[in-house]
Amino acid sequence: MTVIHVVTEQDVIEHRPALIAWAKANGLEPRLIDQCGLTIEQVGDRQMIVYTEHQVGAHGAKIIDPDRNEVLKIPRSRTLTQPLPEGIGQRVCTCTLSARCPACCGTEPGADTEGDQAPGG
Numbered sequence: 284m285t286v287i288h289v290v291t292e293q294d295v296i297e298h299r300p301a302l303i304a305w306a307k308a309n310g311l312e313p314r315l316i317d318q319c320g321l322t323i324e325q326v327g328d329r330q331m332i333v334y335t336e337h338q339v340g341a342h343g344a345k346i347i348d349p350d351r352n353e354v355l356k357i358p359r360s361r362t363l364t365q366p367l368p369e370g371i372g373q374r375v376c377t378c379t380l381s382a383r384c385p386a387c388c389g390t391e392p393g394a395d396t397e398g399d400q401a402p403g404g
């Protein structure tokens with residue numbers, strides 16, 4: 284997996300409402316996602332949300348890890364279906380000499396934006 288986007292704890296604090304809506308749109312439960320931050324990672328053709336999940340028991344109460352005396356947390360991932368809102372977190376460029384990354388190319392690699400404009404002036 285290649286990290287292509289990083290959302291830090293500071294980003295979570297600054298953009299909490301937008302991130303809650305985004306998490307729900309991706310089928311995630313915001314109250315179970317740790318505030319420590321998350322990453323978007325490229326896995327083949329897919330992009331995954333990689334995050335830390337708080338564990339809850341049968342009745343929805345959070346499970347405490349007795350060794351650490353804090354909520355039990357497990358690393359999880361889920362396929363990204365809705366893109367992050369603009370301006371949250373930091374893109375990580377994964378371009379190489381032989382290939383451009385989705386962050387740089389977008390979804391239309393090689394798209395030609397030059398129209399056939401008249402050369403007048």
Ligand SMILES: [Zn+2]
Nearest residue numbers: 376378384387
């Ligand atoms: Zn790039």
